[in-house]
Amino acid sequence: MQVNPINFDACHELLTATEQIEWIALVDSNSKAHTPIMAEMLSSCFFDFHTIPADPQLLALTLGHAAGMANLRRQARSYVDGSLDKGQLGIFGDSPIIKELRNSLAKVARNSATVLIHGESGSGKELAAQAIHDSSQRYHAPFVTVNCGAIPTELVQSELFGHERGAFTGAHQRRTGHLERANGGTILLDEIGELSLEHQVSLLRVLEERAVTRVGGSESIALDVRVIAATHVDLAAAVEAKSFREDLYYRLNVLRLDIPPLRERGDDIIELANLFLERFQRLHKTPPRAFSPQSLGAMRRHQWPGNVRELRNRIERAVVMNNRIIITPEDLGLEIRNPLWRNVETLKEARAQGERAVILRTLANCSHNISAASRQLGISRVTLYRTMRRLGVRS
Numbered sequence: 001m002q003v004n005p006i007n008f009d010a011c012h013e014l015l016t017a018t019e020q021i022e023w024i025a026l027v028d029s030n031s032k033a034h035t036p037i038m039a040e041m042l043s044s045c046f047f048d049f050h051t052i053p054a055d056p057q058l059l060a061l062t063l064g065h066a067a068g069m070a071n072l073r074r075q076a077r078s079y080v081d082g083s084l085d086k087g088q089l090g091i092f093g094d095s096p097i098i099k100e101l102r103n104s105l106a107k108v109a110r111n112s113a114t115v116l117i118h119g120e121s122g123s124g125k126e127l128a129a130q131a132i133h134d135s136s137q138r139y140h141a142p143f144v145t146v147n148c149g150a151i152p153t154e155l156v157q158s159e160l161f162g163h164e165r166g167a168f169t170g171a172h173q174r175r176t177g178h179l180e181r182a183n184g185g186t187i188l189l190d191e192i193g194e195l196s197l198e199h200q201v202s203l204l205r206v207l208e209e210r211a212v213t214r215v216g217g218s219e220s221i222a223l224d225v226r227v228i229a230a231t232h233v234d235l236a237a238a239v240e241a242k243s244f245r246e247d248l249y250y251r252l253n254v255l256r257l258d259i260p261p262l263r264e265r266g267d268d269i270i271e272l273a274n275l276f277l278e279r280f281q282r283l284h285k286t287p288p289r290a291f292s293p294q295s296l297g298a299m300r301r302h303q304w305p306g307n308v309r310e311l312r313n314r315i316e317r318a319v320v321m322n323n324r325i326i327i328t329p330e331d332l333g334l335e336i337r338n339p340l341w342r343n344v345e346t347l348k349e350a351r352a353q354g355e356r357a358v359i360l361r362t363l364a365n366c367s368h369n370i371s372a373a374s375r376q377l378g379i380s381r382v383t384l385y386r387t388m389r390r391l392g393v394r395s
């Protein structure tokens, strides 16, 4: 676009219309870049300017910086609006329940309170924790993930809190613990329900004091860490069963996020399937493929006990192991008929399976709103509650 004093106003309006773009001016060496009007234009509308003929290397450098700034501005604005989209969060799906989750994530990201994420295995708990960190003001600081269930009991203290040299046999070096490494940022304590009662006490003390002391040390190190705990077990039930400390449960359960199982997300299954198909085709450099109608039907009917991770793995296997352009249910390792019916022997069982499937689908479509679901099913709320209790369906 040619900018000159005559079309100044129109150009100014156009250049400042969108905050998502940074502009770089190429200034003719004959033009008077330092006349008042050009100086105003360059300083108010442009990220930088180069004089023609521009040095390509310097220009490439400026373009890189400008793209980075535009991105940062976009992130900052969405942080203020709370309008994080699925591309930014990496959490795909358009079902009402997932849209609601994305909204909650954006709100949670705006402060530093402790979060408890509950969800079945493979449903996206770690992804949600990463999204909270990336959209928060701590995004530039470390995001540390610790799988509490994978650390041998005797190493939990030293892994979480660190140790001093000589603290125990084999401690040849001072070691920084995960909590200290996450200082300034966020720590995800995955499978928190796997921590022993003894380690729960130590963790509670650290969270209350907001300071950590390395094993074998005496110095108290101040912590500024956002804690996100994740679990696939029902921690409230674990508290009742006395296998999880009530005080730690309340300390963690400040903000709570529930990640819905994949089978309750309606057509998100197909959106995610196409997303993974495209990703794995690109990764494994295979020609474009598509799912057969039978595959789509089989994916909709499957119960996905391993959730999104299971879907991702089945699609990667289908892409790598077969050359066919059309992906069949067999390629995905799924049965054409609903495998649920295989074990059904009586009419009563068949009726219960059918009722369960319809109720789950309706609840997913209605964002788990009982009144809307009962209207859609043509029964009263009381009958719906009673039927759900009988079939073991949670609201």
Ligand SMILES: Nc1ncnc2c1ncn2[C@@H]1O[C@H](COP(=O)(O)OP(=O)(O)OP(=O)(O)O)[C@@H](O)[C@H]1O
Binding pocket: 090, 091, 092, 093, 119, 120, 121, 122, 123, 124, 125, 126, 127, 128, 190, 232, 272, 308, 309, 312
């Ligand atoms: N909504 C989603 N959109 C895109 N990818 C997703 C989504 N949900 C989950 N995934 C992907 O599915 C896989 C499993 O997710 P993740 O590891 O976050 O699950 P998890 O609940 O933490 O699992 P676990 O219980 O085993 O710790 C990851 O590859 C993740 O990127």
